[in-house]
Amino acid sequence: MDFQDAKLLVFDLDYTLMDTSAGIVFCFNETRRLFGEPAVDPEKIKARIGYPINETFALYGSADPAGRRDVFRRLAREGGMARGSFLLPGVAETLPVLHARGYTLAVASTKSHAEIAAVCARQGVDRWFAAYVGSDEVLAAKPAPDPLLLVMARVSIGPAETVYTGDHLVDIQSARAAGVRVIALHGQGGPCPLAAVKAAAPDALVGSFAELLDLF
Numbered sequence: 001m002d003f004q005d006a007k008l009l010v011f012d013l014d015y016t017l018m019d020t021s022a023g024i025v026f027c028f029n030e031t032r033r034l035f036g037e038p039a040v041d042p043e044k045i046k047a048r049i050g051y052p053i054n055e056t057f058a059l060y061g062s063a064d065p066a067g068r069r070d071v072f073r074r075l076a077r078e079g080g081m082a083r084g085s086f087l088l089p090g091v092a093e094t095l096p097v098l099h100a101r102g103y104t105l106a107v108a109s110t111k112s113h114a115e116i117a118a119v120c121a122r123q124g125v126d127r128w129f130a131a132y133v134g135s136d137e138v139l140a141a142k143p144a145p146d147p148l149l150l151v152m153a154r155v156s157i158g159p160a161e162t163v164y165t166g167d168h169l170v171d172i173q174s175a176r177a178a179g180v181r182v183i184a185l186h187g188q189g190g191p192c193p194l195a196a197v198k199a200a201a202p203d204a205l206v207g208s209f210a211e212l213l214d215l216f
Contacts, residue, residue: 003215006161008151008155008157008163009104009106009162009163009216010107010148010163011164011166012108012164012167012171014111016209017120018085018087018088019086019088020119021042021046022083023080023084023119024045024049024053025046026075026084027075027080028053028056028072030075030080031072031075035063037061044060049191050167050171051110051170052135054066073115076115077112077118081111081115081118082118082122085122088188088209090209090210094209095125095128096128105128105129107131108133108147108164111135112135113133114134114136130154131154133150142168142170142174143170143177145177148162148164152178159179159180165185166182166184168191169200171184173200182202183204183205184197184200185209186205186207
C-alpha cells in the first residue's frame, strides 16, 4: 500500500514506541498491595498490556476497578511508570527523521494523558509529538475509534491523511473503526501472536520501528 499521501502519523505507546511493562507491573501490584490484595504474576499483567487497566483489575478480582485505576494512575504520575521503561530499538533515531520529513506525529494509548506525557518526556521524545490522547480523555478506549478521532480533531487532519501504527489487535480494530489506515509492528515484545496480527489484515506489517522510514 502507498502511504505517501499521509500527513498525520499516530502511534500506540506500549510495545510500539517503548517498553513500559516493568512500570505497569509495579504500579498494578503496588495498587493491589495498598488495598490488601495479593500480587498478580507479572507475566499475566504483561499479557494484558494494551487493554484498559481497570479491566485488568476487574479480571483479577479487585474491588472497585475504576478506583484502582485512579490509584494506578497516581502512582504512574509520581514516577512509577518510568521504573525500568525504555525506548524500543530505532525509535529515538526514526522519530526526528519523520518529523523532519514534514509529518505531524501523535500518540494514542490506553494510558492516561499524564502517563503518556510523563514517559515521553522522561525518554526525551516529547519534542516530536504534536498531540497525545489518553484513555482518560475519551468515552471509550481502544478498540473503539474515540482516541484516534480525538487526535485527528486536535490537529485538524482527517482520516484519509492519517495512519496509525501499533502492535496490538486493538490498535488495528481502533484504526478500522476510525476509518484510518493501520500499520502493525510485530517482533518488539508485544503480546499478540504474529498469526493473529496477520489475520487482522493491517495495511502493512513491519518488524522494526525503523522500517517505517521505507514507507514514509
